Amino acid sequence: MSTYRVVPAGSVFDRFAKHIFILPGLGVLVALVIYPTYYLIRLALSNFDLTFMTKPVFIGLGNFIQILSDTYFWGALGNTLVMASIAVALEFVFGLGMALLLNEDLRGGRIIKSLLIVPMMIPPVVVGLNFKLIFDQFGPLNDLLQRLGVSCVDWLGNPLMAKVSVILADVWQWSSFMFIIFLAGLQAIPQYLYDSAKVDGASGWRTFRFITWPMLVPSATVALTFRVMDALKIFDVVYMVTSGGPSFSTEVLSLYIYRTGFRFGTLGYASAVAVIMLILLTAIIEVIIKETRLGKRLEWE
């Protein structure tokens, strides 16, 4: 018969146990998050140029001061914000629309749902390459327009249309993400709420306005938070479709960080831009969470 020794409450083991159990997790956090972030900030405060074989030299806020007058940085930041906002807004609308439509019992709905998820599973590099071919001057899209009697569009050669092309590629790939989250949210709404609205004679719009939408807000906030984070970091699709062109009208921050770090070899400067991007992302996500009162809602739920 085995015997178990009962550890008395308040003993030394009891007091330190939780700290000991937390250690592996803390170790992983330090190694994978805290140290790299610390190193990033350290690099951002130094002058580290790979091409001149210099060792990192501490220069304080020098890189950040230089960023203030860097027109490339401001251009890339503007492009990132504009393209991400439009893309996420469109994805939001399409995702919600598709979810509302497919939440009903439609014929072939299950197949459509499965197909809608496919774009999300394709690597962004492949999506980018496909859209580069689709938007080519002699690509299938212009061919289709010509057959319809519409004149060809210079998708990738016109600065405005190049932005539109990148946005369309992103919307095509990520609307399905919004769709999944919204669909899950819709299916979690209790049926009795709709039944009582029906009994009260509420119209379709009023049902959506006062039942569906308020119940969907937590899902919308989660979807929005993830997509905003992702869209602001967009790299692969832009790199493949336009490489930031023409005349850098589609240059985004992550592409600029990559160029300054690994093309120009100015790792210190690239790190400073990355730190700014990190602060920007954190601030935007914080605003989204605060404005939608997500924390409170989750607490309530």
Added chain:
Amino acid sequence: MKNVKKWTWIIRLVILLLALTLPSSTILAKEVLRIAIMSSHGMSDSAEAIAKKFNKLYGDKIEAQVTAIGFDILLDKMLTDFTTGSGSFDVYSVGYHWIGTVGNYLYDLEEIRKKYPGVEDPNYDFKDFPPILWDTYATWKGKNIGLPFVDGTLVLFYRVDLFNKPEYKAKFKQKYGYELHMPQDGDTKFLTFKQLRDYAEFFTKGIKWRDGEQYGISLPAASGDPLLSMYAMFFGAYRRSPEGLKIFGQVDPDYGDYFTSDHRVAFDPAISDLGIKALQDYLALSKFSPNPVTRDWITSSEPFRSGLAAMFIGWGGYWPSITDPTSPVHGKVGVSVLPAPHLGGWCVAINKKTKHPKEAYIFIQMLTSKEDTKYLYEAFTETPTRLSTMTDARLKAKYPDLWVMAPSLKNPSVRPKIPVLPKLEYAMGRTLGKAWTGEMTPEVALKAVAEEWNRIVKQAGLR
């Protein structure tokens, strides 16, 4: 008790496995010579073939392993490897225009030759490399940092069937007052920019030679390497003219055609109007091409390869892909020398951090030897850097693209080999591209690029 027994058996088994695998892995662990080559038929396949030959000779001690790396990421890979000192690769293929950026991390080959006296192949024949290639590909700051590997000059691909059609020839002469003729091997006069422009115009709107859209020429002007190289070609014609040499001075091989002899930006409208003239030539030709600003080297070759364009300016190494049997223009393509050729090309160089400098030298020497250059050209169409291959009568008779190589090397323009070249390339792409999209006039765009270049060069302490 049962559990204890089980555990001891597991421990015994693990010890036995370790005892079996450790000695065998020590025996099997051979030294490896890692080679990173730009991924292309000519380059990486050639390196693979030589690696097999190398392994037959030295494979019992060291094994050469080739990794093909895409053009877009090769420089990033090199920089990361060099600066972290990880020594991922012992040998790299280096585009000559990157030498300024990575040159500090490359071995001075003279040091290896001195350290290992027997390493040099007595039949290597350094003099077989045209001086322009030796100076551009292999020399930096007076040191020998690589061996010339792949010659890449911009050449003109054209549709032989269109240029030889009597009906078109007659129509062209009637319209322009001179013969429609593309210079051939043995011709003493090469193409002029005026001819090139007239040909492009003629095959765009002077004659209907295909159903649907048609273009006289396909040009690249995408930001990055294509724009930098193409504008260098147009500007080089002025830079190397007697007038250009008088204004800008001689070309410094490390600073290339884009700089004056005292390292100011030569195309700066503040110095002369030659930069503007070159840009206007480029823009004028662009009118007869599918939108150049969206086209890099590969995507600008496609309209020609698919039969939409009558001419295409690209690297000589594109010949096999353009003329392969699946190409719609197979058997209809010829090559000619451009009015002002521009030099691209690659050397093979050794990472300073390598643990195998001797073996790395032997490998790059084999890859660029006189004998194997001919073999590699025949087997993989690796564009040769040796005069003996470029001028070989048998090869010239067999391969219609070979003749342009030697004449293209007479006075080609070159890009800078300075550390800040990627920044210059970026600045040019960002601003000069606006001359195509109509966001800026050519004059304003060029002035802005010149100002930015002057600032970058000054900030880097290069002037």
